[in-house]
Amino acid sequence: MANWVAHSLIDGIRSESGLDAEHLPAGATPGRPVSQPLAAQAAARMAAICPGGAIAARGDAVGVDFVHCVHCQRCRRPDGDLAWREDAQWGAWRDAASNPLPHRFRHSVNVRYLDAGACGACMGEVRLIDAPPYNLHRYGIFVTATPRDADVLLVAGPVTEAMRLPLRKTYEAMPEPKRVVAMGVCAINGGVFGRSFASIGGAGDVVPVDLVIAGCPPPPLAIAHGLLLAAGQLQPGRGSDALEP
Template sequence: MALWTLFGLRSGRATTDWPNRGDAHGQDSVLGMPRFDPDRCRDGCRECAEVCMPEAIQFRDDGEPRLDLDYGRCIACQLCVDACPTGAMTASGDWALGVRDRDDLRWQAAPQTTDGDDDSPEARLAAGIRRVFGRSLHIRHVDAGSCNGCESELQALNNPFYNLHRLGIFFTASPRHADLLLVTGTVTYAMRDALQATYEAMPEPRWVLATGTCAVSGGAVGGTYASGVGVDPILPVDVYLPGCPPNPAALIHALLMIVGRAEQRMRGGRIDGA
């Protein structure tokens, strides 16, 4: 008997029951995106913006100074939390940040409370497709210029703890067999044509998941002579998932959103109930 077989028989089942069991996601000690409390901001203070390398925090002066916070650019480095003298920026465990609308990653004073259901024929067709194929999803992954941080988290999806196959979700080598194009990286200029060709090779219906802050916005290195600013200018994105990198549970949550088996938790830059 192989050593690992014996170990498995003695240790029992290692796979998590999440998301059926809400507290078994394995991310209890993981720091997520910082939370923002505008009531604690001090007039004239710019310390959080000054240390924010990807410029996720910026101050605008449109007659009245205001802070703009874009979680689509945030890399969760926590420097703003350390620099903030008033506690307006605080650490959190917010990691399930997949959204369907890019604006939901931007902090708003009065966020929307609903998903804004679309009753168009296209939306009804998409809902019907999700009902039919909601138990299965095949993914084609394209690294469009990442640092491989997101790839390390993607690999964890197939370990015994997360065991992505139990949810009916699989990676495929061919775009012709894929329902979802999962993109990581800033989409460098050298990868634009390859990414577009992969998307065009996929059969309808097809979805796109921008995975990681680089794919959502270009992150800290986007907008250079060689790096793009994410997937949006190239392909239509269905779900945006920021993070540097997003953890495996966040990836699973976003994948389940694609097939209608999980609800969006962030709206207007705020996690529901926060």
């Protein structure tokens, strides 16, 4: 313990700044494309190259529906024509009726994460939220192994046929009140896997989704942003622009 304190004093704080900090270190998040003015020809070109159907040309502007963005980066300058925002505010409420957990959960939230068929990258990012650089414990957010203790269900990946029942049972085993967070494009709408004989699409087809965290995969700070929204530690609206009109 004494060593740990000494190291902290000598080396300084190693965790990332809180999400309320204006500055994010370069590379902490890859950023995300946003709606912006753009010449009509370039706007049409960007819409045409987007594999996720996230970009819509609207005259002299583009609209970005970030929920459909698979982060291929084709639209990003200098190869593409779009400027990106380099923040970690990627979480957004599913609709106007969604709301955070009650106030008593503000500093004590247990999260059960469930791999419903993810490629591996989303789960790799989730595992980092407890690591020292991100340290979500400091906000009172903990990972639990059992749905009986969980307040938030964090789902990653398209839902495979094999995981449809486990996802449903996990949700039903959780006590009220509870919130469901779909993490990554696949959990939101099936992503690049879509619907097939093996995949039924997004988590919303099985359980009621309250909040989405866009990205493919979302980086740890983006996941933290979504979980803090679910816990009510960030006020609605802080991340609402993650869903561009």
